[in-house]
Amino acid sequence: MKRFAPLQVYETLLAAYGPQHWWPAEKPFEVMVGAILTQNTNWQNVEKAIANLKAHNMLNCESIATSNLAQLADIIRSSGSYMQKARYLQQFSLFYHNNGKRNGLMKSPLSLLRPRLLAVHGIGPETADSMLLYALDKPVFVVDAYTKRLFMRLEHFSHELDYDSIQHYFQQRLPESLPLFQEFHALIVEHAKRYCRSKPLCAKCPLINCCPTAACATMEINRSLLPDVD
DNA sequence: ACCCAGGGTCATA
DNA sequence: TATGACCATGGG
Numbered sequence: 001m002k003r004f005a006p007l008q009v010y011e012t013l014l015a016a017y018g019p020q021h022w023w024p025a026e027k028p029f030e031v032m033v034g035a036i037l038t039q040n041t042n043w044q045n046v047e048k049a050i051a052n053l054k055a056h057n058m059l060n061c062e063s064i065a066t067s068n069l070a071q072l073a074d075i076i077r078s079s080g081s082y083m084q085k086a087r088y089l090q091q092f093s094l095f096y097h098n099n100g101k102r103n104g105l106m107k108s109p110l111s112l113l114r115p116r117l118l119a120v121h122g123i124g125p126e127t128a129d130s131m132l133l134y135a136l137d138k139p140v141f142v143v144d145a146y147t148k149r150l151f152m153r154l155e156h157f158s159h160e161l162d163y164d165s166i167q168h169y170f171q172q173r174l175p176e177s178l179p180l181f182q183e184f185h186a187l188i189v190e191h192a193k194r195y196c197r198s199k200p201l202c203a204k205c206p207l208i209n210c211c212p213t214a215a216c217a218t219m220e221i222n223r224s225l226l227p228d229v230d
Numbered sequence: 231a232c233c234c235a236g237g238g239t240c241a242t243a
Numbered sequence: 244t245a246t247g248a249c250c251a252t253g254g255g
Binding site for chain 3: 238240241242243
């Protein structure tokens with residue numbers, strides 16, 4: 001079986017799209033709030049919610065933790081599922097405050113930090129890893145639906161695997177580099193946005209065989225062109 | 231009108 | 244343990 005190795009996929013996407021610079025200059029707490037708000041939600045809707053929080057001077061853990069639930073929900077309404085997310089934000093803000101914020105959290109190693117984040121109601125594996133990667137400088141590989149779909153199509157997985165197995169698969173095959181993990185996840189999302197939703201663009205897709213539809217022109221390329229793994 | 235978006239939780243079998 | 248319902252807005 002011939003297929004792109006994970007590092008080759010990364011290099012291909014980076015060459016095609018350039019660095020994405022996700023969450024470059026924002027404060028860590030803002031990044032983590034965004035990670036919760038973006039759950040199953042378009043990022044544009046999250047930006048509105050964050051701007052609204054800023055406008056109310058509420059983009060800090062003290063204000064959110066002590067805010068009125070219904071009022072908070074109304075402020076983040078554009079992010080969808082707003083009652084759920086308002087509770088999630090309050091629980092997380094309390095956690096963040098009680099654990100010494102970023103400096104306090106940074107003291108504990110990844111092996112202890114990740115389970116602690118997962119223990120917060122509303123933070124699952126993808127949200128936790130996004131926080132670790134983009135706010136706490138931990139080199140972890142974020143697994144999302146795009147990642148699963150893309151590497152399923154590239155024939156790395158023959159069937160559905162659980163989150164931790166997929167994460168382990170990538171972390172075993174990639175150099176442990178913070179900027180690489182940060183860029184790779186962003187590049188996968190960017191790639192999916194560009195090429196996995198609109199068929200006419202498939203002819204320019206830099207990844208061979210990443211689209212299963214018959215209409216996709218890249219399917220015509222001979223599989224023998226694909227390099228081996230390892 | 232339908233589908234999805236930078237998921238997670240909870241109830242059911 | 245493994246699916247399914249549910250959350251709920253905004254853009255295509």
